Amino acid sequence: xxxxxxNPLFLSMQEGKNYTIYCNYSTTSDRLYWYRQDPGKSxxxxxVLLSNGAVKQEGRLMxxxxxxxxxxxxxxxxxxxxxxxxxxxxxxxxxxxxxxxxGTSLTVIP
Amino acid sequence: AAGxxxxxxxxxxxxxxxxxxxxxPIPRHDTVYWYQQGPGQDPQFxxxxxxxxxxxxxxxxxxxxxxxxxxxxxxxxxxxxxxGDSALYFCASxxxxxxxxxTFGSGTRLTVV
Numbered sequence: 001x002x003x004x005x006x007n008p009l010f011l012s013m014q015e016g017k018n019y020t021i022y023c024n025y026s027t028t029s030d031r032l033y034w035y036r037q038d039p040g041k042s043x044x045x046x047x048v049l050l051s052n053g054a055v056k057q058e059g060r061l062m063x064x065x066x067x068x069x070x071x072x073x074x075x076x077x078x079x080x081x082x083x084x085x086x087x088x089x090x091x092x093x094x095x096x097x098x099x100x101x102x103g104t105s106l107t108v109i110p
Numbered sequence: 111a112a113g114x115x116x117x118x119x120x121x122x123x124x125x126x127x128x129x130x131x132x133x134x135p136i137p138r139h140d141t142v143y144w145y146q147q148g149p150g151q152d153p154q155f156x157x158x159x160x161x162x163x164x165x166x167x168x169x170x171x172x173x174x175x176x177x178x179x180x181x182x183x184x185x186x187x188x189x190x191x192x193x194g195d196s197a198l199y200f201c202a203s204x205x206x207x208x209x210x211x212x213t214f215g216s217g218t219r220l221t222v223v
Contacts, residue, residue, distance in 0.1 A: 033212070042200065043153070043214040088152060097143060097166045098212070100152040 002027055002091050006101035013079050014109055021104045023072040023089035032072045033090045033098065034063050043088065046074075079108045112136055114203050114215035122221045123191050131186040131218045135203030141165065142184040143212065144176060145200040153200060159184055160206055191222045 003026035013019050023032070031050050035043040047056045049065035049072060056063050060083065062075045072089055086105045092098030115134040123129050135142050141160045145153035155168035159178035170176075173191075178184045188195060198219050202212040 035214075040198075040219070042216045043202075045213065097155040097158055097168060099155070103152050 002029055002099040004089060004091050004099050004101040006087075006089055006104050008104060009102060010105050010107075012107045012109060013076070015080055016078050018078065019076050021074040021076070021087055021089075021106075023074070023101055025070050025072075025089075025091045025099075027070075028067070029070075029091035030093050031091065031098075032065050034061075034072070034074055035088045035090065037086045037088065037103075039086075046087075076106075081108050081110065084108045114201055114213050116199075116201050116215035116218050118218060119216065120219050120221075122223060124223055125191055125193060127191050127222075129188045129191060129220060131188070131199050131201075131220070133184045133186070133201030133203075133215060135182050135184070135201075136213055139203035139205050139213075140182065141204045141206045142178055142182070143202045143204075144170075144184070144186050145202065147198040147200060147217075149197075156186070188220075193222050196220060196222045 005024045007022050033048055034046040036046050037043050047063040049063060052067040054065045060077045065072045084107050086103045088103045089101045090098045114136055117132045121129055133142055143158040144156040146156055147153040156170040157176050158166045162178045174188050176186045198217045200217045201215045204212045
């Protein structure tokens, strides 16, 4: 079973600052996902990372994947309040279930 | 674009009652996954179906059952409901061999009283 760990679990950051969320996974996985979830809402797909060295960016968020280290990162640049949410990474194999990390609850304060 | 549709959005049941949750995947998606998310927790995988056959099974209680029908929609049946079953239930769909991410429905919030 794939184990996925995220840190930090809680993150409070000021607007305009940068920070990185880390996602470690225990065994090989052929894809790594990042999702955003607002309270009581569904999971919104942010990124799908498929290969070693993959880097994807959307607005103030950038995700990367290092399959050798079994590590993915989600970097936040110049945070704004709208980014406040819980961020999950998830890994797995094509066609099979994927396993979620514990989530990082991000609060961006003015 | 069509999304994953779940119904109902909210459901309130009493202990020991039965509930049925429905999921309509994105057209041409052949795989459906069910997840349960308790308050403040990460989603926990319950069960998945590929081409109407169960493909993977997670931490689904014996009181729960699910199936995928010929039109690819799926239903999660929950019997003898317990207070601890109160959660958000998500359905996700995908095309098994596509490289894009899974798409989640809006979820069904089940409250057992």
